[in-house]
Amino acid sequence: MSSKENQIAAAGQRRENLLKALQNHAININSGGNPMAVIYTAPSYIRNNDVEHEYRPGSDMMYLTAFPEPSSILVLRPSASDGEKAILFVRPKDPERELWDGFRHGPQGATETFNIDAAFDIAEFPKKLGELMKGHTSLWAKWGEFPNQDAQLLACYHQTRLRTRKSGIYPSVLGELSEVLHEQRQIKDEVEVAAMRQAGLISGNAFANVMAATKPGLNEADIAAHMEYQFKRGGAQRSGYGAIVAGGSNACVLHYVSNNQPLKDGDLLLVDAGGEVDMYTADITRTWPVNGKFSPAQKDLYEIVLAAQEASIAATVPGKSIKVVHEASRSVLAQGLIDLGVLKCSLAEALGEEGDEPAKIPLHKYFMHGTSHWIGSDVHDVGRYFDGSVPRLFKPGMAITVEPGLYIPTNDESVSADLRGIGIRIEDDILVTASGNEVLTKTAPKTVAEVEAAVGSNPLDA
Numbered sequence: 457m458s459s460k461e462n463q464i465a466a467a468g469q470r471r472e473n474l475l476k477a478l479q480n481h482a483i484n485i486n487s488g489g490n491p492m493a494v495i496y497t498a499p500s501y502i503r504n505n506d507v508e509h510e511y512r513p514g515s516d517m518m519y520l521t522a523f524p525e526p527s528s529i530l531v532l533r534p535s536a537s538d539g540e541k542a543i544l545f546v547r548p549k550d551p552e553r554e555l556w557d558g559f560r561h562g563p564q565g566a567t568e569t570f571n572i573d574a575a576f577d578i579a580e581f582p583k584k585l586g587e588l589m590k591g592h593t594s595l596w597a598k599w600g601e602f603p604n605q606d607a608q609l610l611a612c613y614h615q616t617r618l619r620t621r622k623s624g625i626y627p628s629v630l631g632e633l634s635e636v637l638h639e640q641r642q643i644k645d646e647v648e649v650a651a652m653r654q655a656g657l658i659s660g661n662a663f664a665n666v667m668a669a670t671k672p673g674l675n676e677a678d679i680a681a682h683m684e685y686q687f688k689r690g691g692a693q694r695s696g697y698g699a700i701v702a703g704g705s706n707a708c709v710l711h712y713v714s715n716n717q718p719l720k721d722g723d724l725l726l727v728d729a730g731g732e733v734d735m736y737t738a739d740i741t742r743t744w745p746v747n748g749k750f751s752p753a754q755k756d757l758y759e760i761v762l763a764a765q766e767a768s769i770a771a772t773v774p775g776k777s778i779k780v781v782h783e784a785s786r787s788v789l790a791q792g793l794i795d796l797g798v799l800k801c802s803l804a805e806a807l808g809e810e811g812d813e814p815a816k817i818p819l820h821k822y823f824m825h826g827t828s829h830w831i832g833s834d835v836h837d838v839g840r841y842f843d844g845s846v847p848r849l850f851k852p853g854m855a856i857t858v859e860p861g862l863y864i865p866t867n868d869e870s871v872s873a874d875l876r877g878i879g880i881r882i883e884d885d886i887l888v889t890a891s892g893n894e895v896l897t898k899t900a901p902k903t904v905a906e907v908e909a910a911v912g913s914n915p916l917d918a
């Protein structure tokens with residue numbers, strides 16, 4: 457089967473799983489046994505005047521249908537007696553518009569190609585939705601993110617209640633679909649894992665090639681453009697998020713996005729970027745010397761971050777949690793800074809007590825972000841981190857980033873001058889498996905020896 461056929465088949469299975477889970481959840485919360493759900497794809501956005509941003513379909517819609525067109529809406533009815541459990545509303549065929557904007561499947565094409573029970577022109581959605589609501593006891597959607605969608609759904613819900621109040625069943629409960637759908641998305645299926653492996657492989661290779669291309673005299677912009685080129689040349693459809701390309705002390709700005717300064721001999725370069733393959737993104741960070749050789753101070757800090765990252769990856773196994781992974785990095789980073797003389801206190805003091813204000817935790821000055829987030833179709837992927845106050849335990853099929861870092865402020869006079877202005881982060885994507893974990897991004901050079909061998913081996917023209 458082609459990749460597209462695999463995705464369509466997987467989406468069908470996911471709809472089945474979601475329909476069952478939604479029905480059980482609706483019963484559990486006493487909202488009656490007959491829920492329906494509405495899922496909108498991502499809207500298109502104007503960039504300026506009549507130009508749109510590049511369109512990227514919604515993750516939930518693609519997960520459940522693989523249908524990539526804008527302005528599409530999916531209606532799910534777990535217990536539909538007419539057999540129409542999954543209904544798509546899509547843009548109609550339109551030769552004139554297709555001449556300008558490209559191919560549209562239209563309702564018939566959507567039904568046939570995407571294995572959907574029924575499909576209609578999007579213009580029919582408001583009227584048909586009222587009909588479809590009848591007989592259902594609860595209406596599930598992702599509320600609050602897009603006010604226009606909420607307004608359309610609520611107006612229809614209200615009208616349906618008015619029309620059916622004298623007889624018949626109509627929704628009386630509004631449910632949050634994320635509570636069911638995003639639980640499901642947290643455990644990746646085989647087709648998702650295949651896409652994530654490919655995104656990791658391509659993105660890791662891109663990092664190796666961009667390291668090879670690096671030399672003093674280039675600009676952060678050269679590196680950013682080359683990274684994008686390497687992702688697409690490797691087979692990624694696009695970047696999964698805006699890259700951070702930060703030379704020298706720009707690396708201490710955590711979400712630096714200007715990406716337009718010259719790269720200096722003797723500085724480090726931090727790049728945080730990932731390519732997206734079949735809707736799944738990688739998220740990699742590497743930090744390398746612009747001239748191909750770490751200075752002693754850069755190397756000292758790099759080895760600490762690398763050891764922290766390795767300790768955290770080792771903790772990314774079933775039964776552990778993101779909190780355990782974070783604490784593994786914090787301990788290694790704090791001990792490393794104590795050994796270097798940057799922190800002048802005990803390990804326990806450096807780490808602080810749970811609940812301390814950040815300003816009271818010595819390590820926080822140099823490592824101020826989390827170590828991990830879920831990763832998948834969204835770079836910061838959906839799903840809960842805690843159940844109540846308890847960190848969620850890893851199960852096979854979950855995927856996280858592991859990305860400790862150290863950032864020494866340029867004006868920190870408490871440390872020796874050669875350490876100031878250094879920012880280092882190392883990030884990989886880790887899939888939890890039954891036997892432990894799988895690092896999805898291992899083609900990106902990482903040890904000091906690997907990085908020094910790679911950098912400058914095939915430099916870009918300055």
Ligand SMILES: [Mn+2]
Binds near residue numbers: 739829857859883
């Ligand atoms: Mn990340």
